[in-house]
Amino acid sequence: MSLKNIYFVANWKMHGSINSSHLVKKIRNFSNKNAKLGKSKIILCVPYLFISLFKNILKNSSIKLGAQNVSNVPEDYGAYTGSISPRMLKDAGIKYIILGHSELREKGENNNSIKKKIGNSVKSNLNIILCVGESYSTYKTKKSIKFIKSQLQVLTKKTIKNTIIAYEPIWSIGTGKIPSEQYLNKTFDYLTQYCKKKYSLKPKILYGGSVNENNINVLKNIYNCSGFLIGGASLKYKSFTNLIKNYYK
Numbered sequence: 001m002s003l004k005n006i007y008f009v010a011n012w013k014m015h016g017s018i019n020s021s022h023l024v025k026k027i028r029n030f031s032n033k034n035a036k037l038g039k040s041k042i043i044l045c046v047p048y049l050f051i052s053l054f055k056n057i058l059k060n061s062s063i064k065l066g067a068q069n070v071s072n073v074p075e076d077y078g079a080y081t082g083s084i085s086p087r088m089l090k091d092a093g094i095k096y097i098i099l100g101h102s103e104l105r106e107k108g109e110n111n112n113s114i115k116k117k118i119g120n121s122v123k124s125n126l127n128i129i130l131c132v133g134e135s136y137s138t139y140k141t142k143k144s145i146k147f148i149k150s151q152l153q154v155l156t157k158k159t160i161k162n163t164i165i166a167y168e169p170i171w172s173i174g175t176g177k178i179p180s181e182q183y184l185n186k187t188f189d190y191l192t193q194y195c196k197k198k199y200s201l202k203p204k205i206l207y208g209g210s211v212n213e214n215n216i217n218v219l220k221n222i223y224n225c226s227g228f229l230i231g232g233a234s235l236k237y238k239s240f241t242n243l244i245k246n247y248y249k
């Protein structure tokens with residue numbers, strides 16, 4: 001069994017309720033009991049509403065909490081109805097933040113706003129999980145690398161240090177389809193070389209898109225992969241913990 005330090009990041013999206021505290025307790029117990037998985041980094045990116053409730057549940061655990069978006073204004077506090085700043089998230093116990101998810105890009109999020117959010121979040125000492133990934137037509141027309149490169153322009157020499165890149169092909173999110181191992185290795189290699197060349201560092205890169213307890217056996221072979229961003233399969237105890245267990249089998 002490999003004891004590689006590997007990220008299992010749950011992206012709950014718009015799911016969960018106060019009752020989900022049962023699920024979080026079970027995941028916490030699973031993580032506490034499985035010392036051999038102790039090197040895994042489990043991060044639960046949950047809706048804002050549940051942060052303080054779950055923080056309390058996770059206080060004696062290595063599981064960290066993350067959020068899924070943040071305001072793009074530079075101030076920590078101000079007259080911005082409905083907004084949450086990185087500083088507020090930090091105060092509430094958030095360590096990670098998912099930015100640039102394709103579901104938000106579809107609703108108008110762009111490189112400009114993502115870059116601002118990254119800069120503000122890094123100032124508040126949050127770790128960024130930056131989602132990049134191409135659509136099916138971009139994939140089909142073999143323009144993926146060019147497209148991903150354009151999405152990486154939101155990073156700077158300073159912010160890359162706090163950033164984990166999550167490669168999520170849009171055509172794989174929620175569809176049950178995953179790219180071939182060969183394609184994934186090629187893409188991860190590109191991302192690694194890009195960061196080495198531009199920033200002289202080896203980036204942490206996650207794969208996201210339909211990760212589940214069955215395909216993890218294939219996905220764990222991706223070269224240079226530091227872990228996974230998991231949507232649907234993170235919402236149920238069995239599917240999430242089986243996925244983690246299977247990774248180490």
Ligand code: PGA
Nearest residue numbers: 173174209210230231232
């Ligand atoms: P999925 O979602 O695992 O349900 O495909 C992944 C994501 O959107 O981050």
